[in-house]
Amino acid sequence: MNWDTLYILRQEILLTVLILIQLIGDLSEDEKRSRIIHVTLSSFLLFTLVGFLPGEPASLFGGMYVSDDLRTLLKNILSISTLIILLQSSSWLQQPSNQTKIGAFYLSLFSTLMGMYFMIAAGNFLMLYLGLELATLPLTLLAAFDKQLRRSAEAGVKLLMSSAVSSAILLFGLSLIYGVYGTFYFTELSVLNDSSYLSILALIFFISGLAFKLSLVPFHLWTADVYEGAPLSVTSYFSVVSKGAALFTLMLVLFRVFALQHATWTLALYILAISTMTVGNLFALRQKNMKRFLAFSSITQAGFMMLGFMNVGSLGMTTLVYFMLIYALSNLAIFGVLSMVSNATGKESMDDFNGFYKTNPGLSLIMLVSLFSLAGIPPVAGFFGKFFLFTAAASSGMYILVLIAVLNATISLYYYLLVVKAMFINTNDTPIPTLHTTSYEKAAFVLCLMGIAGIGFMSSLYDYIQGLM
Amino acid sequence: MNLQAEIPLHYMIVLSTLLFFIGLVGVLIRRNLITMLMGIELMLNAVNINFVAFNHYLYPHRFEGHFFALIVMAIAAAEAAIAIALIINIYRKFSTVNVDDVDELKY
Numbered sequence: 421m422n423w424d425t426l427y428i429l430r431q432e433i434l435l436t437v438l439i440l441i442q443l444i445g446d447l448s449e450d451e452k453r454s455r456i457i458h459v460t461l462s463s464f465l466l467f468t469l470v471g472f473l474p475g476e477p478a479s480l481f482g483g484m485y486v487s488d489d490l491r492t493l494l495k496n497i498l499s500i501s502t503l504i505i506l507l508q509s510s511s512w513l514q515q516p517s518n519q520t521k522i523g524a525f526y527l528s529l530f531s532t533l534m535g536m537y538f539m540i541a542a543g544n545f546l547m548l549y550l551g552l553e554l555a556t557l558p559l560t561l562l563a564a565f566d567k568q569l570r571r572s573a574e575a576g577v578k579l580l581m582s583s584a585v586s587s588a589i590l591l592f593g594l595s596l597i598y599g600v601y602g603t604f605y606f607t608e609l610s611v612l613n614d615s616s617y618l619s620i621l622a623l624i625f626f627i628s629g630l631a632f633k634l635s636l637v638p639f640h641l642w643t644a645d646v647y648e649g650a651p652l653s654v655t656s657y658f659s660v661v662s663k664g665a666a667l668f669t670l671m672l673v674l675f676r677v678f679a680l681q682h683a684t685w686t687l688a689l690y691i692l693a694i695s696t697m698t699v700g701n702l703f704a705l706r707q708k709n710m711k712r713f714l715a716f717s718s719i720t721q722a723g724f725m726m727l728g729f730m731n732v733g734s735l736g737m738t739t740l741v742y743f744m745l746i747y748a749l750s751n752l753a754i755f756g757v758l759s760m761v762s763n764a765t766g767k768e769s770m771d772d773f774n775g776f777y778k779t780n781p782g783l784s785l786i787m788l789v790s791l792f793s794l795a796g797i798p799p800v801a802g803f804f805g806k807f808f809l810f811t812a813a814a815s816s817g818m819y820i821l822v823l824i825a826v827l828n829a830t831i832s833l834y835y836y837l838l839v840v841k842a843m844f845i846n847t848n849d850t851p852i853p854t855l856h857t858t859s860y861e862k863a864a865f866v867l868c869l870m871g872i873a874g875i876g877f878m879s880s881l882y883d884y885i886q887g888l889m
Numbered sequence: 890m891n892l893q894a895e896i897p898l899h900y901m902i903v904l905s906t907l908l909f910f911i912g913l914v915g916v917l918i919r920r921n922l923i924t925m926l927m928g929i930e931l932m933l934n935a936v937n938i939n940f941v942a943f944n945h946y947l948y949p950h951r952f953e954g955h956f957f958a959l960i961v962m963a964i965a966a967a968e969a970a971i972a973i974a975l976i977i978n979i980y981r982k983f984s985t986v987n988v989d990d991v992d993e994l995k996y
Contacts, residue, residue, distance in 0.1 A: 546953070546956070546957055546960065549957075549960075549961075549964075550960065550964075553964045553967070553968070557967060557968060557971050560971060560975065561971065561975075564975055564978060567978055570982045570983065570993045571993045571994055573975070573978045573979050573981075573982045573983075574979065574982075574983075574991050574993050574994055575994065576975045576978070577922065577972075577975045577976060577978075577979050577991070578994075580968075580971065580972055580975055581916070581922070581925060581926075581929075581972075584926075584929045584968055584972070585913070585916055585929060585932070588909075588912070588913075588929055588932035588933055588936065589913075589932075591933065591936040591961065592909055592932070592935070592936050592939070594936075594957075595905075595936050595939035595940050595943065595954075595957075596939070598939075598940060598943050598944075598953070598954055598957070599902075599939065599943040599947065602943075602947060602948045602951070603951075603953070604953055604957070644994075645994040648994050649993070649994050
């Protein structure tokens, strides 16, 4: 252990410090508790910036922990998304009912973020599993955070049961991988190739376990219920950060460790992509609650993400990271508006957004841009993200899959426009009153909008990501 | 007594696979949350048998499988602690631990 080691582990160490600050903050008097929000936000901003410091590729603890530029970028995407969520959740946490639970919220949130960092930085399946559990268990507590509400309690227990089953399935896959290859180290596994039925079975079990976290159909059944029951800030954490970490982990493991078995997993993800896109779309069409609607929309987007796995090269990985970044920013902007509305009025239904433009023109324009980005309409970044994903799949000759994806993208346009129509065209006798935007929320929206508007035109960013592969 | 000579590896694999799917079916068909939790523990124990058996029979000079089994046990304990807490919370709100009656969220 020397200074270099500490520098390589800088993000994890700072996150631990942040967790310890929460424990000390909980000792303060109740009426002064909300001060910890400002302390946490500023120290988390510092933490996010520290992640951008340049670093050398390194491997620590006998290869258990790996650090390189790509992994640092993936961690930074997660920390920026978490920063935006923290900014958006500040006014929710200041409500009287949540004042005594601020420390618990931050503690669980940072623990899950730490777990996701270890998932991404893992160089060994043991580390990956530990990170996964550290990311999952506090997440169930966050889902049950509004413990006086029946629906939140139900969401927590549903998430716990499905994620415990999914990690057991993933573990069974890992045990078979151990039986076939005799090692857990990624560097040793990446040069081994085995086409026995047992190794195929192991890979399928492993993918199924992570598909639960990514909510791919047919492993998606927990998604809508948990999204609806959890508090809104936690829902946006689920749909962006948790999903992003699962996607990045699946990507790193499949592209870097099981690259030689790509024929197996490409086929598995091909089927999952089609079922996820189609089923997610069909269920999203009939949703009236905004949270459930966004749950199915995020399932559909996860289906689109699977297209990036069809290209087994740097193109596939680049498009996945690029799409995830855009998806994160678009989704966070929508969830930001939703949580403002929900905090002020408690309304979450799509009909409540009728006439939203009359009273809140700024917020409805933000919603408009983000929905267009999710739907993939040209000038905004979402179009480029989807376009590159389709290119990745088409370059491997999977034209039928691309055709199905394009059809699904068209269907998804319909339900995204339903929300736009509700906000801009429909009239309402009792519209949502004009909402006050705090400076933290403004900062979050500025970050999201800059990303949505800018990323599509910054080809240097795409080239930068590609250079890391 | 030489274990390898007495019991071949595939006996262990059949045992662990059976145990795993008994646990999975238990989670899927039982309606009591505590019983579902027991099913999950069964699945994790099946995984542990797999790890230890593979390590003992195929790679006796390394200890990775044994270590993994130990860590799985520790995590299973943490998982059970959180699960019990959430189930108690459910019992306070719904006065039941039967999942069919916990139906606040539906399509």
